[in-house]
Amino acid sequence: MRAIYKWSSVLALWILAMVPASAETLHAGMSGDAVTALQNSLVAAGYLARTVDGDYGSTTKEAVYLFQKDKGLTATGEADDATRDAIRRAEGAGYRNGGGVVYAEGNRGDVISDMQQRLQEAGSLQGDIDGVYGGDTVKAVKDFQRSRGFPVSGAIDEVTYRALRDINAGTPAPAVSSGGESYGVGDRGNDVKTIQRAGSARRGCGHGFPEGAGDLRHGRREQRDPHEAE
Numbered sequence: 001m002r003a004i005y006k007w008s009s010v011l012a013l014w015i016l017a018m019v020p021a022s023a024e025t026l027h028a029g030m031s032g033d034a035v036t037a038l039q040n041s042l043v044a045a046g047y048l049a050r051t052v053d054g055d056y057g058s059t060t061k062e063a064v065y066l067f068q069k070d071k072g073l074t075a076t077g078e079a080d081d082a083t084r085d086a087i088r089r090a091e092g093a094g095y096r097n098g099g100g101v102v103y104a105e106g107n108r109g110d111v112i113s114d115m116q117q118r119l120q121e122a123g124s125l126q127g128d129i130d131g132v133y134g135g136d137t138v139k140a141v142k143d144f145q146r147s148r149g150f151p152v153s154g155a156i157d158e159v160t161y162r163a164l165r166d167i168n169a170g171t172p173a174p175a176v177s178s179g180g181e182s183y184g185v186g187d188r189g190n191d192v193k194t195i196q197r198a199g200s201a202r203r204g205c206g207h208g209f210p211e212g213a214g215d216l217r218h219g220r221r222e223q224r225d226p227h228e229a230e
Helices: 002-018 033-045 058-070 083-090 109-119 135-148 158-165 190-203
Strands: 102-104 177-178 181-183
Touching: 033 058, 033 083, 058 083, 058 102, 058 109, 102 109, 102 158, 109 158, 135 158
Parallel strands: none
Antiparallel strands: 177 181
16 A cells, blocks of 8 residues: 555656646736736737836736737736737737727826826816826726727727827827927837837837837826836
C-alpha cells in the first residue's frame, strides 16, 4: 500500500507539472508590467486611446469590456487568460469601430467637466457639470452617440471625443499642437507621425507621447482624483 501511495503521489505531481500555470486575471486597481503589456496590446488592437501607464483603471477596464463584448467573450472588464490571448491576436488586425476608449465611467477631473459642458451644449446632458463620469454622463454620452449615428457604448471613444471637441464650449478640449497646427483624436498623417517620433526620442517610449502629455489622439492626461485608479 505504501508503494502504491508513493507512486500515486508521484503521478499527481507529474500531472500538475504538465498543466501550464494560469496567468493571473488582471482587473481594476492592479498595476505593473502585466497591466502595461495588456494596455500596449489594447492600443495595438485599436481599443485604447490613452497613455500606457501600467495602471488598470476605468478606461482600461472599459476597453477590455468592449473588446470582450465585440469578440463574443464573457464581458466582465477583467482580463483573464482567454481575453489576453485574444487581444494579443487582434494586435494590428484592425481597429475598433469608433476608435479606442479615451474616457469612461469612473474618470473624473477638469477634462470630464469639459466633456460634460459639451454634452450640455449638444442637448444630451441634463444634469449638473461636476467633473465625475457617472451614470448620468454615461446616459448622456449614449444619447449623443445615438444622435450622431456612432457606435453606442456610453464611453467616450475617439470618434465621440472628436465630435464633442467640435462643439463650441467655454474651454477648448485639449489637443497636441505642432508648427501652428492642432491635432486631436482621430487625426492622422505625416505631421502626427513626426510628433510621435519626436516624443519617442525624448522619452524612449515606443508610443511617442511627449513628456507631460497623454495619448497624442486626445492631447493630455486626464486629471484624476488621487483615489481613482484611472
